[in-house]
Amino acid sequence: MTIVDETTTPPCAFEPEVYMDxxxxxxxxxxxxxxxxWERLTVKRATAHRQCAGCPLMVxxxxxxVVQIDVSGYVACTTEHDRSVIRRRLGIEVQQQTTTAYGAARVGGGPVSHDAVMTARQAYPKDTCHQLAERLDCSTSTIKRHLRRAREQKRDEALSPPAGPCLPTVDAVLDVFDELETSKVA
Ligand code: SF4
Structure with a gap:
C-alpha cells in the first residue's frame, strides 16, 4: 500500500493541467x-491564486x-510575465535550457514556450502568425500573445537596470512580489 503524505503535497500536484494552462x-x-x-479564465486564475497563496511551499x-529555474506555467501566484518583471526589478537573469531547434520541448501537448515562438519567428521572419502557428502546432492567438509579450519585454528592458552577479535574498524577491498586482488578488 502506498501512503501519500498530503501535508507536503502542493495543490498544483493534484491538477497540473490547471497550472500549465x-x-x-x-x-x-x-x-x-x-x-x-474571460469569466471562466478569471475564476480559474482566482482558484489557482488562492491555492498557491495557501500552499506551504509558496515562498x-x-x-x-524567479531566481533558479525559468519554469513554464502559473507558479506561486505568478505568470511567466510576472516572474520576468520581478527578475528585471532585481537585476537578475535566468537562462532557460533549450533542447530542440525551437527551444524547450513541449511535453504531452502542453503549452508552446515563449522561446519556441521567438526562435521560430527568427528562423521564419516572413511567416504570418498563422503559418508560425501551424509550424508549432498551436493557435494563432498564442503566437500573437508571445509576439506581443516580446515587444513588451523589449520596452521594459530599455527601462531596467543591468543584471548583477549576486543572487537576491528571499526577502528581496518577496518585496518585489509584494509590489505586483497579483500579490494583492488572493
Ligand atoms: S505555490 Fe508552487 S508548489 Fe504551491 S501550489 Fe503554487 S505552484 Fe504549486
Missing amino acids: ELLDSPPARTDITAAE ECLYRA
Missing part, C-alpha cells in the same frame, strides 16, 4: 476572448521560479 500563464488581452471565456516555490 497556457491561458492562465500567458493571459490574452480582454478583447481577444469572449466575455464568457520556496516563488524563489526557485
